[in-house]
Amino acid sequence: MNDTNAGERIYELCGKIFPICRSLMGEGVRLTLGILDEYIADTGYHLNITEIPTGTQVYDWTVPKEWVIRDAYIEDEERNRVIDFKDNNLHVMGYSAPVDEWMDLSEMGGCLYTQPDQPELIPYVTSYYKERFGFCMSENQRRNLKPGKYHLYVDSDLKDGNLTYADLVIKGKLDKEVLITTYICHPSMANDICSGMSLLSELIRYVAALKERRYTYRFVFEPETIGAIAYISQHYDELRENVVAAFNLSCVGDDRTYSMVESPYADTYSDRVLKNVLASRNKVDVYSYLERGSDERQYAAAGIDIPMVCFCRSKFGKFPEYHTSADNMSLVNPAGFQGSFDVMTEAIQVLEHNGKYRAKVFCEPQLGKRGLYPTISQKGQYDEVRLLCDFAAYANGKNDLITISEYLHKSAYELLVAIRMLGDNGLIERVE
Numbered sequence: 001m002n003d004t005n006a007g008e009r010i011y012e013l014c015g016k017i018f019p020i021c022r023s024l025m026g027e028g029v030r031l032t033l034g035i036l037d038e039y040i041a042d043t044g045y046h047l048n049i050t051e052i053p054t055g056t057q058v059y060d061w062t063v064p065k066e067w068v069i070r071d072a073y074i075e076d077e078e079r080n081r082v083i084d085f086k087d088n089n090l091h092v093m094g095y096s097a098p099v100d101e102w103m104d105l106s107e108m109g110g111c112l113y114t115q116p117d118q119p120e121l122i123p124y125v126t127s128y129y130k131e132r133f134g135f136c137m138s139e140n141q142r143r144n145l146k147p148g149k150y151h152l153y154v155d156s157d158l159k160d161g162n163l164t165y166a167d168l169v170i171k172g173k174l175d176k177e178v179l180i181t182t183y184i185c186h187p188s189m190a191n192d193i194c195s196g197m198s199l200l201s202e203l204i205r206y207v208a209a210l211k212e213r214r215y216t217y218r219f220v221f222e223p224e225t226i227g228a229i230a231y232i233s234q235h236y237d238e239l240r241e242n243v244v245a246a247f248n249l250s251c252v253g254d255d256r257t258y259s260m261v262e263s264p265y266a267d268t269y270s271d272r273v274l275k276n277v278l279a280s281r282n283k284v285d286v287y288s289y290l291e292r293g294s295d296e297r298q299y300a301a302a303g304i305d306i307p308m309v310c311f312c313r314s315k316f317g318k319f320p321e322y323h324t325s326a327d328n329m330s331l332v333n334p335a336g337f338q339g340s341f342d343v344m345t346e347a348i349q350v351l352e353h354n355g356k357y358r359a360k361v362f363c364e365p366q367l368g369k370r371g372l373y374p375t376i377s378q379k380g381q382y383d384e385v386r387l388l389c390d391f392a393a394y395a396n397g398k399n400d401l402i403t404i405s406e407y408l409h410k411s412a413y414e415l416l417v418a419i420r421m422l423g424d425n426g427l428i429e430r431v432e
């Protein structure tokens, strides 16, 4: 039976980290990781923080400078602030260079960003790898700017610093690992960033509390793209050696649909497990690797070949609030988080129990003498009995749990109760 309060807790954590102004690197990321570390503190585990200096080469990329943002605004000639970073941290372009200049509105086009097809929303815009300054505002705000001169002010630094990532490994019986990742590099966006970090933190608590763990679990919080590339470059051998299944979490806090992005050939163990879990949900959208966009791009890249899929509720890029000021706390909700928590914990349970099973008695087991058969014989009471018999019938020592679930048209997670009852009564055994 799943923890039905998890959605509320994850939502609350999401609300706590939402206001922080994060970026690719810098204090916002460190502050956020500190809050997440506090959230898991009573498990006895801690996030392991790694800092990689500016200028470090990671595969084809170079770690950029760290961005420090203190203030940003545009004011008119009467010194009214028409745009203010303090109202919404999306108003300044991520990694904006400093500026302190008066400009005529007619010259400002190149440094103002709006989303004309969504005139009320502020777009999220960054320029990590080319130095420029910029402001983001709604199209309506821009249309309301009167002709005249404006003071453009960004108080920021681009300085040598560090790229920060955090990981945590929780040991199981086997060295073989389940890897779960998410990204940490956007400012105030609820679904596209805060949701993944919050769910991953709750999953750490869940895994830490498991009485038995077959697998070792590795959790990674990293800036998207370059952070994933940096993590892979520093852990390539152990990841390749040990990871049996891997999931990237992105946009997991709304409640409109369930989505996944498959691995490049849709043929990994992770594809199999997540599809099995999602098959019992009402609305599911499956996207091919051609529609990748988050850190599955790096882990599943040719030559890296970590068996990763991406799990989302509404997929990044597919919901109207994506990368705008409307991706806020009203887009995510406890029910959405609960659904995501249930999917991921079911996936973990399926992974833990997906072995090959063999029946230990010939022909049908006699369930009655073991108290597994209803004492009153009446139609309609056989579903559970039927499930036990069906599972035993396919437990030939060659089929794994997921294969049996496919034959039985039941989710693997639903069959766990049959495995437990049959196992407790000595009727089946796990052989692999």
Ligand code: ZN
Pocket (backbone or CB within 6 Å): 186, 192, 316, 323
């Ligand atoms: Zn994003």
